[in-house]
Amino acid sequence: MAKILVGRKEEIDVLDECYRSNSAHFVAVYGRRRVGKTFLVKSHFEGRLFFTFTGLANSTLQKQITNFNVEMAQQLSISSEDFVTDWFSAFQLLRDKIAKSKLKKKVIFIDELPWLDTRNANFVQALEHFWNGWANMRSDVLLIGCGSAASWMIKKLINNKGGLHNRVTRRLQIEPFTLSETEAFLKNLGAQYSKYQIVQLYMVFGGIPYYLEQINVSQSDVQNINTLCFKSNAFFKSEYDLLFSSLFSHHQRHQSVMAALAKKGSGMTRSEILSLSKLDTGGTTTNILKELEESSFIRRYQAYGKKEKDQVYQLIDFYSLFYLNHISKVSASDTTYWIDNFNSSKYFAWSGYSFELVCLTHVSAIKKALGIQGIGSEAYSWRSGEAQIDLIIDRKDNVVNLCEIKFSLGKYKLTKKYAEEIQNKINSFISSGDSKNKAVFPTIITTYGLEKSIHSGIFINQIILDNLF
Template sequence: MGKNIIGRENEIKMLQDIYTSSVSEFVAIYGRRRVGKTFLVRETLQDKFVFDVSGLANATTRDQIVNFTLSLNRHAGEQAFKPAQSWLYAFEQLIALVEKSKARRKVLFFDEIPWMDTHRSGFVTALEHFWNSWASARKDIVLIVCGSATSWIINKLINNHGGLHNRLTKTLYLKPFTLLQCEEYFSSRKISFNRYQIAECYMVMGGIPFYLSKIERGASVAQNIDQLFFSEDADLKNEFHNLYASLFKESDEYVRVVEALSAKAKGLLRDEIVKATKIKSGGGLTKILKNLEYCGFIRSYSAFGKKKRDVIYQLVDFYTLFYLKFVAENKYNDAHFWTNSLDTPLRNAWAGYAFEMLALLHIDEIKQAMSIAGIQSGVAAWRSEKSSPAAQIDLVIDRKDGVTNLIEMKFSTDKYVITKGYEENLRNKISVFKYETETKNAIHLVLLTTYGVVQNKYSGIVQKQLTLDTLFTI
């Protein structure tokens, strides 16, 4: 089971343990669209399915039930069932199918389950009744549900306050690949990219297996990006609107929020989002921000030294950022845009932002390289409120052992050279940070670069150097 899966060893073991347990299991798997949830389940347990069904996008309740019936008959091997009049009866038909099975463990897989829960359909009520009155009383049922609308999984199942409260026996949040897993994936496909090239791929499309699967062996990174985003028949050119429309009702407002966030690398406060999007600051905006965060498109954080109510929202989805920066309004009509844009100001600005995001998503690797993985710490960014121009720190790790690490990041094609001007800039940042935060901690400056730092008379200001290789360790 799971022989064709790269980089999901812990997740495979969890599913295998669930299958071999001695009680009925109710498992919810969630994560960003295209991250590989369905592939994981099917590759690991498909030959164990007694029943499986996939919800239909934008379908009526009636069509969802008909689709459910077709799946019942497919597994029954005959036209044993007719479309039920309600979800309650549809689940009774599922019980009749399962009770005929002689399998030791009966795996039931509901893919894209949020789509089945159409307005006032009674789906969740029927699911509650199915689990509470029948499945949970047995010892042989493995019910696995998954969906890309993460907000639905969290609100309707994980945080359910009704009949499904605390009924899930396991939850699995499937994360995008790490850089190391991307390296393993490309190696398995005999694609020869070095770590700089793998990082560039990640900065364009994130660790999303579906996107990475479209990379062609034998073509350069730039050629692949041109083909996937800028050619006439580019596979990922139209992915953006399909992605958001499939996850969110009234997706236009969600798009307006991520568009606003894409313009500010460090993120925006709620009031700034309201001003940029013209969306009223109320429950509707709160729902949009929560759903975007649940689905992995944005994160919320408090800047270093700020109160929790001063929440900043930051875009952290690589594909979305790349699309909005380069594809959404491609004025160049150039099928080789990416190849021809090397070392342009627009591309360099994007690379700096994306590299910061890359480091943020690999913070565990950074802590391990600094030998502080076991030390309690907080992670944030910082921006001066008094200096002009405002000093800012890319990443602050505030540790409980009396040390604060200020981490600067530089994405370059060669070793980074610290000039006299940059050294003065770093000293000023440290001075302003100490003054404004009034920290009592020792300040250690860390520089994360792609290939390291050229040793010269200015490089001594850096107390710890990290390279791109650091991010490939876990």
């Protein structure tokens, strides 16, 4: 079945605006590897790309230039006499071809920009000269630069301190699919999964289009996870190391931070990460955390009522979490691991946290389900010595939703003991003074809702799995 472009409406609107503009535009597109950046640009501009070429991973200047010459010959019919040997000449050749073209708009797409910036290649300087010295003064040029190494894209393009300072006219960070977009994507593949099964797949693969493409829609969610993650030569056994080595030059350090964060679902402070990862306390660790955050592997947040120095880092990449908790710990000979364990205590421990992560990445859907999407609000977590609340929605209408998140195979049964724990959390939150005299609305988010009982009335609001789509 042909691939279709799912979602990405806001991004497409930006690209269309730039395409229709009477001014030159330089668009920076970045996001996690495999998230669909290249597919978005190439599919949307199919038949309208003037020139496109892609950087080569771990390559030399000579090979990159050879690749450029080959693409110029194939796409713009240059002869071997016109071949270039450096990036300044390459952009001059591209400039000449643009100037001679009668097309109303010339869309130039350069993919994997960070890979082109090899040592002593002067690629950024040549790009800067091309844009500042000529292209930005034309009304017929739309330059789109794309890369998976978000730290490079942000440092060298978006926040460039040199000649490209403030030259990027639009920036597009491509995010993973939401649950709703994932459902649409899988349906296009021919899948007929229930929302529960889609959430199961999402908790392993996230909303990463390339990962979702690996799914065999004739198999169940459990079969797919087992086949793709635990069979001999399974795709996702090797993906993790490849993913990090392609993004970060000293990826072992980044992976040490990820391994540390995987041990505590609610996140860690910087000092806790340093203790577990054995990294030094200098600027290197700061850069690693920044790069992981920019690449959407982790998030940094300030707990409700806490100061900035108490910021917490949390692993938010679903595949990384699953790899570190399951794939990396399973013997290569255990090829039926998921089929044997998907209803075990180990499974429920992982699914509980992973479902919390699903909710934390779908706060806008939760606000819509609560009917407060039009009310100003901020989402936080909250910690005290006695209790922890994973999601707090602090509203401008003087209400705070304290959200309890529970994953369950059926309707969740609220026991007397658990109801008392919830009440203790509420009391701790109010007595801490962090409620700021606002009304407190206990809210439960669970897969199929609460089983009605004498204790269920403790929750004012209920949100179910369907509301997250």
